[in-house]
Amino acid sequence: xxxxxxxxxxxxxxxxxxxxxxxxxxxxxxxxxxxxxxxxxxxxxxxxxxxxxxxxxxxxxxxxxxxxxxxxxxxxxxxxxxxxxxxxxxxxxxxxxxxxxxxxxxxxxxxxxxxxxxx
Numbered sequence: 001x002x003x004x005x006x007x008x009x010x011x012x013x014x015x016x017x018x019x020x021x022x023x024x025x026x027x028x029x030x031x032x033x034x035x036x037x038x039x040x041x042x043x044x045x046x047x048x049x050x051x052x053x054x055x056x057x058x059x060x061x062x063x064x065x066x067x068x069x070x071x072x073x074x075x076x077x078x079x080x081x082x083x084x085x086x087x088x089x090x091x092x093x094x095x096x097x098x099x100x101x102x103x104x105x106x107x108x109x110x111x112x113x114x115x116x117x118x119x
Contacts, residue, residue, distance in 0.1 A: 002032060012038015018051065028057050028066065034073065034101060045080050049073040049101055067110040073101040
């Protein structure tokens with residue numbers, strides 16, 4: 001099952017679902033899916049990506065701090081106005097790959113979480 005996050009974005013929502021493995025020496029790995037959905041000009045879209053990333057973490061008794069150092073995404077599904085479109089078809093028709101989310105998150109992007117308990 002893993003973690004589930006829902007974050008607001010311009011004209012939509014980003015859903016993140018995955019599993020994070022925290023390693024002993026302050027590094028972590030994360031894998032899962034990222035779905036970006038919303039409305040543009042009253043037309044719905046929903047794009048889903050497979051995602052894998054790595055980063056560093058530190059913790060004390062009050063908080064967990066994480067920094068994403070690398071992330072790779074691969075388009076899985078594209079849906080526009082209820083119509084499923086294959087990422088491979090988009091590439092074949094346009095000669096360009098479907099954009100990924102790799103550049104959307106700068107290296108070193110960080111977050112901090114309050115710890116409820118520390119054992």
